[in-house]
Amino acid sequence: MNDGLVKILDGNTFVVSDPRGDIEASLTDPTGLFSFDTRFLSKWILTVNGQRLTPLSTDDMQYFETRFFLVPGTGTVYVDSKLSVIRRRAVGNGFREELTILNHDEKPVDLTIRIDAASDFADLFEVKDALKKKGTYSARVKDGRLVLGYERDTFTRGTVISATAKARVDSDGLTFKARIEPDGEWSTNLDVVTAVMGTGEKREQPTFARPRGRQNMEANLKRWVDEAPTLECDWDALRETYQRSLVDLAALRFSPPIMGRQSLPAAGLPWFMTMFGRDSILTSLQALPFTPSLAETTLRALGEWQGTRVDDFRDEDPGRILHEMRYGELPAFEERPHSPYYGCADATPLYVVLLDEYERWTGDRRLVHELEQEARAALNWIDEYADLMGNGYISYRRRNEKTGLENQCWKDSWDSISYRDGQLAGFPRATCELQGYAYDAKIRAARLAREIWKDDEFAKRLEKQAAELKRRFNRDFWIADGEYYALALDADGKQVDALSSNIGHLLWSGIVDKAKSKAIARHLVGAKLYSGWGVRTLAEGEGRYNPIGYHVGTVWPFDNSFIAWGLRRYGFKDEAAQIAAGILAAAEFFEGRLPEAFGGYERTRTRYPVQYPTACSPQAWSTGTPLLLLRTMLGLEPAGDLLVVDPATPVGIGHIALLDIPGRWGRVDAFGRGRISIGEKKGLGQRVQAAPV
Amino acid sequence: MTDATAEFFDALSQSGHEPLLEKAKGTVSFELTNGTRVECWLVTLENGDVNVSRKNAKADCTVRVNKDLFEAIAAGQANAMAAFLRGEVAIDGDMELMALFQRVFPGPPTKRPRRQNGGSVGRSS
Numbered sequence: 001m002n003d004g005l006v007k008i009l010d011g012n013t014f015v016v017s018d019p020r021g022d023i024e025a026s027l028t029d030p031t032g033l034f035s036f037d038t039r040f041l042s043k044w045i046l047t048v049n050g051q052r053l054t055p056l057s058t059d060d061m062q063y064f065e066t067r068f069f070l071v072p073g074t075g076t077v078y079v080d081s082k083l084s085v086i087r088r089r090a091v092g093n094g095f096r097e098e099l100t101i102l103n104h105d106e107k108p109v110d111l112t113i114r115i116d117a118a119s120d121f122a123d124l125f126e127v128k129d130a131l132k133k134k135g136t137y138s139a140r141v142k143d144g145r146l147v148l149g150y151e152r153d154t155f156t157r158g159t160v161i162s163a164t165a166k167a168r169v170d171s172d173g174l175t176f177k178a179r180i181e182p183d184g185e186w187s188t189n190l191d192v193v194t195a196v197m198g199t200g201e202k203r204e205q206p207t208f209a210r211p212r213g214r215q216n217m218e219a220n221l222k223r224w225v226d227e228a229p230t231l232e233c234d235w236d237a238l239r240e241t242y243q244r245s246l247v248d249l250a251a252l253r254f255s256p257p258i259m260g261r262q263s264l265p266a267a268g269l270p271w272f273m274t275m276f277g278r279d280s281i282l283t284s285l286q287a288l289p290f291t292p293s294l295a296e297t298t299l300r301a302l303g304e305w306q307g308t309r310v311d312d313f314r315d316e317d318p319g320r321i322l323h324e325m326r327y328g329e330l331p332a333f334e335e336r337p338h339s340p341y342y343g344c345a346d347a348t349p350l351y352v353v354l355l356d357e358y359e360r361w362t363g364d365r366r367l368v369h370e371l372e373q374e375a376r377a378a379l380n381w382i383d384e385y386a387d388l389m390g391n392g393y394i395s396y397r398r399r400n401e402k403t404g405l406e407n408q409c410w411k412d413s414w415d416s417i418s419y420r421d422g423q424l425a426g427f428p429r430a431t432c433e434l435q436g437y438a439y440d441a442k443i444r445a446a447r448l449a450r451e452i453w454k455d456d457e458f459a460k461r462l463e464k465q466a467a468e469l470k471r472r473f474n475r476d477f478w479i480a481d482g483e484y485y486a487l488a489l490d491a492d493g494k495q496v497d498a499l500s501s502n503i504g505h506l507l508w509s510g511i512v513d514k515a516k517s518k519a520i521a522r523h524l525v526g527a528k529l530y531s532g533w534g535v536r537t538l539a540e541g542e543g544r545y546n547p548i549g550y551h552v553g554t555v556w557p558f559d560n561s562f563i564a565w566g567l568r569r570y571g572f573k574d575e576a577a578q579i580a581a582g583i584l585a586a587a588e589f590f591e592g593r594l595p596e597a598f599g600g601y602e603r604t605r606t607r608y609p610v611q612y613p614t615a616c617s618p619q620a621w622s623t624g625t626p627l628l629l630l631r632t633m634l635g636l637e638p639a640g641d642l643l644v645v646d647p648a649t650p651v652g653i654g655h656i657a658l659l660d661i662p663g664r665w666g667r668v669d670a671f672g673r674g675r676i677s678i679g680e681k682k683g684l685g686q687r688v689q690a691a692p693v
Numbered sequence: 694m695t696d697a698t699a700e701f702f703d704a705l706s707q708s709g710h711e712p713l714l715e716k717a718k719g720t721v722s723f724e725l726t727n728g729t730r731v732e733c734w735l736v737t738l739e740n741g742d743v744n745v746s747r748k749n750a751k752a753d754c755t756v757r758v759n760k761d762l763f764e765a766i767a768a769g770q771a772n773a774m775a776a777f778l779r780g781e782v783a784i785d786g787d788m789e790l791m792a793l794f795q796r797v798f799p800g801p802p803t804k805r806p807r808r809q810n811g812g813s814v815g816r817s818s
Contacts, residue, residue: 154780258792304792308713309769309800316800332778339775373712 277347422543507566532603
């Protein structure tokens, strides 16, 4: 990992340490042992005879397990290299560390081995925002274990640390005395267990976490990868990217406490290991042809937590799909609204989109029946609660003005929605992609109503509404002199006229008039939006354009994957292939792990994609991007009980085969061959070839 | 003295059928503690049909909470999930049942009309 930190995780339990395996967290840095949005260890330091250790190497065995090879001493000269220290750490209900020390000397050695441990029990929000704690701490030795505790009224969190070898335990850690014979070794297991409620002394209350064995996790990962389709391809880097994506997606799986062993994609490590409306839905959509079970859990879990009342603090409305769920101290005391928080304008229509797309792939009509009520409530939300301006468009303005989210679309930073001259739009804001999602939700729900819910009246009504919406949208959002759609309508219904990547999502949704689609495709691969690697969030030349501005010029891989899907939908095969080629070429520079975003610099200027500094990696929808790009390149599209394959792949990719694609057809294979020639500056970097093969 | 708890359960019982609870199947027991006294409510759910009684019986999901806090939850003044995260609501058994049941707790009382405006997408058609 490029930040030098070593991360292992299982669901929302994760450990972030330095390359020695030590944790020395300040309030604002994200190292430590975290679970359910709380830090359970902020200090975990190993010393041998009073000395810190130096890493020789770190072995990332699996995403849930790592091994640190160390020698005592710091600095460039090893004062005592006759000793090797190995820490093997696996995350579970907390973590287990096997600590082994080898003596390579001819003489026996006497050692004092010390682990210093402490916890600040910070809420992840406190780590992000550097807030002070309000409760009281404790550190006690009980039955040979070190018990760290935090209490604020009825809110309690605890960490219990124990060792298998004989240890002297004090309130700051554990000390071991060991004599190791020549060529001998000493070892102990250290167990760190997180207690979400109570440390065993209070009345027993339920804990969230379910411990999973390491072997179990290994078998589970193997099964996950085996069950996904197999990719064969002449381009080695793409195969590696694909493998990386599958494993990272496995790592990002999260089982909400109510869902048993079923899992959905969490948004990203370390800050976003929880259920999100938007991120979980979009990642499930990307992964549908590969791992359809994620979509099912996403639909069920988000359905269970669908809003049922009007609650201004949580920005909740009936039918609204949640934005984010958190389990830490701040939401518990309602200092943050995430229990859960609903301030998100796109997850609700996208929920319906996912339900339909899921059925098209899997043929699982049962789930569509089961979630009929939720889908209808979501559609009702679009009409009854989301139209804040009374103009027939979804718009957003938070009701929780203190801790709610100002921007409730995916471009959620403060300066993302601007006019060409750089001025920011006021609230409410009706961003264009929201209208596309609403259109798509209605069209797709009409199919579900007709074919599965057997409600023809409802289907007709939805289609009529959708046609009407499309007509108005193409009139109200179209900027005639620029030939593209406005980024948003402002509170006065005036066009927010910046040229942005959002127009690509409109193609994906199908709201674009066929006659206008050519102009949109031209913009997407034109010099102002297309960097050579991908489509920029905001076009070069706009007032706020900045190649390293979060949502105002950087290239987001996930954004591009949906744009590529949209281009294919409207028949722009070459343009879709071009975008796939650029993003996949960029992935090669990140060893197959696409970042959240990278700089919007012209490709010819930098020659490599400049990573945007961000704390979140891997991130779910970046992880899902290569999967969706494979789908768009191969032109995979369910048609009844058949899977249509219509490949349009870039030349440099050569031969490509995706085997055992699961779906209502059972398992089928898809083959393609690179035929789309992409100009040098744009395509697959060094591997680009001049003519079709 | 008004008892929001009784009002809440009575309304639920009288409705007989609650669409929001159609996916919940099983029994939820509410043990509301008040000093040494425990007030019990047993809710039986099947396909949205709701039956409420004052029985003290073993249930698929048992919810233990202070009576004062439950009064606030039943009146929409406190949020059940946040209270659970604080450790003020203890849940034993099937958590999913409670996740579904919380749908019917009322929202906070609002000063303004529920609907923000009269607009709807289909309006102009």
